[in-house]
Structure formats: C-alpha cells, structure tokens
Amino acid sequence: MAYFNFTYIDCTFLIMSFLCRALSVPLILVTLSIPAIADDYLASMMDIISPPQSQISVSIWDVETKQTIYSLNDNTLMLPASIQKVITAVAASHQLGKDFHYQTELSYDGRISNNILEGNLYIHFQGDPTLKRKHLSALISKLKQQDINQITGSVLLVADESKQIRAPGWAWDDLGICYAAPVSNYIIDRNCVKTTLKPTKEASSVSIKSIYPITMTSTAEFDSSIDVKDAQKHFCELHMQRFDNNHYEIDGCYPGNKSIRLAIAVNDPSLYSKNVVADLLTENDISYQAISISSNKNLPRSVDTTHNGHTVIATHESEHLPALLKTMLQKSDNLIADSLLKQIGKEYFHQSKQAINGQQQDGFAVGAKAIEHIMLALGLPFIEANIVDGSGLSRYNLMTAHQMMSLLQLIKNDKDLQYIETLLPVSGQSGTLRYKKYFNQAPLKNEVAAKTGTMMGVENLVGYLNADNGKQYAFVIIENGLSPKAKKSRLAPFSALLLQTLNELP
Structure with a gap:
C-alpha cells in the first residue's frame, strides 16, 4: 500500500478554494505501478478541474520511462490552432534542413x-x-x-x-x-x-x-x-x-x-x-x-x-532555418509557417519527381500533402489527420492529441530534431509564454517549454514540463469549444490547472 500526501499544493495559484480543499485531502492509492498511480491521480483530478463546457483531449508521457501516464480522448480529432506549427517545424527540419534559407x-x-x-x-x-x-x-x-x-x-x-x-x-x-x-x-x-x-x-x-x-x-x-x-x-x-x-x-x-x-x-x-x-x-x-x-x-x-x-x-x-523556426514558434508567426509550408511542398515534390495534376504547383494543398507524406515517412500516425496549412489558422485542420504526442516523442528521440525543443517559448521567459498569466509565476514559471494554440473557441498547449519530482513530462492539452464568455468567467486556464497538478506527482 502506497501513501501520498499532496497537502503542499499552492492554493494561491489554483485560486479556487474548493479545489484547494480537495487537494488538501491525503490520497491513498493501492497499486505497485507508478504510471498507474499517476493515471489514477490525474483521472481523479480531471473530475475536479475539467471545464464543463469544453471538449478536452489530453496525452501525458514520461520522458524518462517512455511511458504514457495519462490520456483522455487522445484519438479524437480536434482543432489544433497554432500548435500546428510544431508539425511545420518538424517537416521543415526534415525536408529543408538546417542550412535552408x-x-x-x-x-x-x-x-x-x-x-x-x-x-x-x-x-x-x-x-x-x-x-x-x-x-x-x-x-x-x-x-x-x-x-x-x-x-x-x-x-x-x-x-x-x-x-x-x-x-x-x-x-x-x-x-x-x-x-x-x-x-x-x-x-x-x-x-x-x-x-x-x-x-x-x-x-x-x-x-x-x-x-x-x-x-x-x-x-x-x-x-x-x-x-x-x-x-x-x-x-x-x-x-x-x-x-x-x-x-x-x-x-x-x-x-x-x-x-x-x-x-x-x-x-x-x-x-x-x-x-x-x-x-x-x-x-x-x-x-x-x-x-x-x-x-x-x-x-x-x-x-x-x-x-x-x-x-x-x-x-x-x-536567416537559416533554425532562426526562422525560432521566430515562428516564439512569436507564433503565421507568415513564416505558411511560407515554409509552401517551400516544403516545392522541395518535396521536386526531389521525389512527382507532379500534381500533371505539373508542379505552388500552393497550400501541395505543401499540406507533402507534410502528410513526410509525417508518414517518419513513422508517425497521421493517416486520419487533416492538414490544410502550416500555421493552424485554417478551421479545416484536424489533429488528435495522440498524433501531436508522437511529434513530441520524435523531437526527444531524434538527435537531428532535438534542437526544436530549445526553440519553444519558455514560461515566464520568452515568446507567447513570457507574460501568460499563471505561467509567469511559481510553480510553472521557467519550467514549461511549449507551443500555444489559441483562436476563437480554442486554447491548446503542447510541450514539456520539468516537474518538481525531477522528471520531465511531454504533454498535449487540447481544449475546443471554449466560448469567450466561458473563458472570461473561469478563474484559471485548464492547461495551467492540469500542469500544476502534473507538477505535484511524486
């Protein structure tokens, strides 16, 4: 029997007094498996912190053990918004190379x-x-x-x-x-x-x-x-x-x-x-x-x-590709992302000597098709995904948390792609996470490297968390169906609450 007491969670960060009281109760889990402990604990916490109006898709992966410790609706196709740019970064690195300019x-x-x-x-x-x-x-x-x-x-x-x-x-x-x-x-x-x-x-x-x-x-x-x-x-x-x-x-x-x-x-x-x-x-x-x-x-x-x-x-x-990708990821730069998408399409179909409708064409469809081919060539499960652009602006893009997690895993495991992690915004330090509320203060400040994805009705986050237990977790948090009124009325973003909870794992 394993006993874990989570009374030290920061109630000032979570704000919601009922949540703090829930977290202050010692939790007793009967299990011998640490992943199972994490899954059970996170599942229990999700019952408390999940927003009632939104559709949620989540995947969390232990980088050290290479095990999924929690997932929810991770095979449901969702709107990715700007987390789509992580796909573009991987495809550009693979197809164009770091020397591209x-x-x-x-x-x-x-x-x-x-x-x-x-x-x-x-x-x-x-x-x-x-x-x-x-x-x-x-x-x-x-x-x-x-x-x-x-x-x-x-x-x-x-x-x-x-x-x-x-x-x-x-x-x-x-x-x-x-x-x-x-x-x-x-x-x-x-x-x-x-x-x-x-x-x-x-x-x-x-x-x-x-x-x-x-x-x-x-x-x-x-x-x-x-x-x-x-x-x-x-x-x-x-x-x-x-x-x-x-x-x-x-x-x-x-x-x-x-x-x-x-x-x-x-x-x-x-x-x-x-x-x-x-x-x-x-x-x-x-x-x-x-x-x-x-x-x-x-x-x-x-x-x-x-x-x-x-x-x-x-x-x-x-500038060369790494600098372009840094700007794209840090500032969520749509123009760079979609310009790279088009370039990926040109290079891919030129190298493979394939033609579309009998001739080479320049356009979003060509770039999107090239990225689909590249993802499959990298062994990633992108068959059901719908890729339309490189920026995530299109409302026709559809992605699962499982697919996005496969990208984060590839970045960690492929030495030629590992540099992409260093280009992500860091909570309280850089890019779109520098001033983001609840990410620019303890306990998440300086500990999250992630890409945001926000548009009307969408608030997503994918990246890596360095937790208090010394572990690093890769996470995909996709939230769709969030109305402006619901977003304004809630006390803290769902992604911040979930990462705060993840940070407290033993």
Missing part, C-alpha cells in the same frame, strides 16, 4: 555602358517572409554604386507562380488583418501596413506613411460617450472592406476619442511589390521603361531560374 537576387541581362543598363533588370523573389523594404533598398542601391542611372529594358519581378495566397478555412473576418496576411512569393515587410485612425470633427481620417503604397478612406466615427469595455454592448465596432488596387474603406464606430493604430494586410502582394520597387528606383534616380510581374516559367530559356546569361549584382539571404 531564402534568397532574393538582383541580376541583369545585356550590358552596362556609359551609366546605362542596356537590357532588363530582374529581381528574383523566393517568398522570403522576412524580406523588408530596407533589404530591397540595399539591393537596388548596388545599381547606384555601379553608376547606373538608366535601364533601357524592363524591370521584371520574377517568382514561381503563386495562385493560392490564402488557405481554405481561414476566417473571412481575419483576412484584412496582418496575422492573416496573404502568403505570396512576393512579400515585403510581411505584406503588412501600419496605419493610424484619428478622430476628426467630421468623423475620422487615416494616416499612412508615404512608403506604404496603399490607399484607405474612412467614414468611421469615434464615440467619446462609450467606454472601450462597453463597446460590444453598444454595437460600437469598426468594419473594413477590401477592394482592388490595395484600396480599403473603414466604417463603423470606435469608443473613446483617442487615435488607434491598425495593422492592415496587403490585399494584392504583387501589385504592392511593383509599387515598392518603383518607389525605390525613383529614390535612387534610376529611370526605366516599365515594371512587370513575371513567372519563372514564362521567362525565356536564357533567363531561367539558373540565371544562365545573367550577371548577378547582389543577393540578400534570410
């Missing part, structure tokens, strides 16, 4: 004579999600350094054709916001524009820096009689409409009388890129005939992606 290149054909480029200028884009205007400016300044002030031919922005720039299942009302910016092979400044909406005597006005080639008008009104907290009650909210040529209109209501900053997703990335390049050429006093978009497949053979017959002027390289 994006490249943006400036080249020309013809010749340079008397400060004139007699030929065409090419800017080769690769869909680098970290490419900024300043990087393009540095490339184009190389022309000035060679005393070029005129281009007799065209300026061609070249990339693989990318017809699908938003994934199926992305929420319609997210599409104008920067965290759902279009995933094109033409990306500058994250395809995101920062603007300011200001109150005026008439209604409001929009302030946009001249470096952003978009237009925006507003008929929205500020209502100083409404408090921000009461905006929903008074139906006071802003609306935005997107039109051709990167034009936007804002209407509706905003509480208070203070200016607000908006982050607007670029609607047409290729047009936006053309306008940015035109501005940069003008800034450098370089004249040209025209700027146009060109797919790699439409270039003549002498001007293909190998740049046969080209002279390369300058190249900008992104």
Whole structure:
C-alpha cells in the first residue's frame, strides 16, 4: 500500500478554494505501478478541474520511462490552432534542413555602358517572409554604386507562380488583418501596413506613411460617450472592406476619442511589390521603361531560374532555418509557417519527381500533402489527420492529441530534431509564454517549454514540463469549444490547472 500526501499544493495559484480543499485531502492509492498511480491521480483530478463546457483531449508521457501516464480522448480529432506549427517545424527540419534559407537576387541581362543598363533588370523573389523594404533598398542601391542611372529594358519581378495566397478555412473576418496576411512569393515587410485612425470633427481620417503604397478612406466615427469595455454592448465596432488596387474603406464606430493604430494586410502582394520597387528606383534616380510581374516559367530559356546569361549584382539571404523556426514558434508567426509550408511542398515534390495534376504547383494543398507524406515517412500516425496549412489558422485542420504526442516523442528521440525543443517559448521567459498569466509565476514559471494554440473557441498547449519530482513530462492539452464568455468567467486556464497538478506527482 502506497501513501501520498499532496497537502503542499499552492492554493494561491489554483485560486479556487474548493479545489484547494480537495487537494488538501491525503490520497491513498493501492497499486505497485507508478504510471498507474499517476493515471489514477490525474483521472481523479480531471473530475475536479475539467471545464464543463469544453471538449478536452489530453496525452501525458514520461520522458524518462517512455511511458504514457495519462490520456483522455487522445484519438479524437480536434482543432489544433497554432500548435500546428510544431508539425511545420518538424517537416521543415526534415525536408529543408538546417542550412535552408531564402534568397532574393538582383541580376541583369545585356550590358552596362556609359551609366546605362542596356537590357532588363530582374529581381528574383523566393517568398522570403522576412524580406523588408530596407533589404530591397540595399539591393537596388548596388545599381547606384555601379553608376547606373538608366535601364533601357524592363524591370521584371520574377517568382514561381503563386495562385493560392490564402488557405481554405481561414476566417473571412481575419483576412484584412496582418496575422492573416496573404502568403505570396512576393512579400515585403510581411505584406503588412501600419496605419493610424484619428478622430476628426467630421468623423475620422487615416494616416499612412508615404512608403506604404496603399490607399484607405474612412467614414468611421469615434464615440467619446462609450467606454472601450462597453463597446460590444453598444454595437460600437469598426468594419473594413477590401477592394482592388490595395484600396480599403473603414466604417463603423470606435469608443473613446483617442487615435488607434491598425495593422492592415496587403490585399494584392504583387501589385504592392511593383509599387515598392518603383518607389525605390525613383529614390535612387534610376529611370526605366516599365515594371512587370513575371513567372519563372514564362521567362525565356536564357533567363531561367539558373540565371544562365545573367550577371548577378547582389543577393540578400534570410536567416537559416533554425532562426526562422525560432521566430515562428516564439512569436507564433503565421507568415513564416505558411511560407515554409509552401517551400516544403516545392522541395518535396521536386526531389521525389512527382507532379500534381500533371505539373508542379505552388500552393497550400501541395505543401499540406507533402507534410502528410513526410509525417508518414517518419513513422508517425497521421493517416486520419487533416492538414490544410502550416500555421493552424485554417478551421479545416484536424489533429488528435495522440498524433501531436508522437511529434513530441520524435523531437526527444531524434538527435537531428532535438534542437526544436530549445526553440519553444519558455514560461515566464520568452515568446507567447513570457507574460501568460499563471505561467509567469511559481510553480510553472521557467519550467514549461511549449507551443500555444489559441483562436476563437480554442486554447491548446503542447510541450514539456520539468516537474518538481525531477522528471520531465511531454504533454498535449487540447481544449475546443471554449466560448469567450466561458473563458472570461473561469478563474484559471485548464492547461495551467492540469500542469500544476502534473507538477505535484511524486
């Protein structure tokens, strides 16, 4: 007979007095198996801490003994949200390798004579999600350094054709916001524009820096009689409409009388890129005939992606894959995740010499199919999973806790993937867990390395816990069906309560 007393659980953390009283009762378990003790204890605690409204899926694995110590609904398909990015990290590491990086290149054909480029200028884009205007400016300044002030031919922005720039299942009302910016092979400044909406005597006005080639008008009104907290009650909210040529209109209501900053997703990335390049050429006093978009497949053979017959002027390289993944996981960066998904698709089907519908295509479906193949090749049980994008933004993604746990186990056991654990946000220290309530204080502070996954109705967490008993546990906690009202009314997140309970195991 084994006796375990759990009276030392931190009641100030758990807050709920009834839960503290429940945990203060000595627990007597008759068993000889430590995993069984853990399973029995966790099952008993789940009866107390499980939220009544949500659907829960849980899997917990002892890293040292390599045994599952608790699971609940772990074969139920659920919405993963941003924990999907752990799948993308594993697939990118396996398919692309740590040395992978994006490249943006400036080249020309013809010749340079008397400060004139007699030929065409090419800017080769690769869909680098970290490419900024300043990087393009540095490339184009190389022309000035060679005393070029005129281009007799065209300026061609070249990339693989990318017809699908938003994934199926992305929420319609997210599409104008920067965290759902279009995933094109033409990306500058994250395809995101920062603007300011200001109150005026008439209604409001929009302030946009001249470096952003978009237009925006507003008929929205500020209502100083409404408090921000009461905006929903008074139906006071802003609306935005997107039109051709990167034009936007804002209407509706905003509480208070203070200016607000908006982050607007670029609607047409290729047009936006053309306008940015035109501005940069003008800034450098370089004249040209025209700027146009060109797919790699439409270039003549002498001007293909190998740049046969080209002279390369300058190249900008992104950081290598580990740094990209760190940003993706720490900041839950959707653009990096979905850009990598597309790159995984290109590389996988190119290497396997497979074609989809008779030709290579660029899109979310290609990347998602490649990740499915990679997961199965790694021996992971992903047959029933539904993978649509790399970020988890799509409402069509479906994953089980068992599948997510197989990823965490692979990361621990595969020496080439173990570095991914070091890139995860750490509770109270970094990324999305740095300021997260209940994770930035004892006993969880500094002890959890995990990826969050949050969207409307979803609050998930997957990663690793260093417990007080000296053990490390891998955990998958998926919670779906959480309404905003239910989330606001509860005293602590379910994931925090479960990890607090797990931390107290003997």
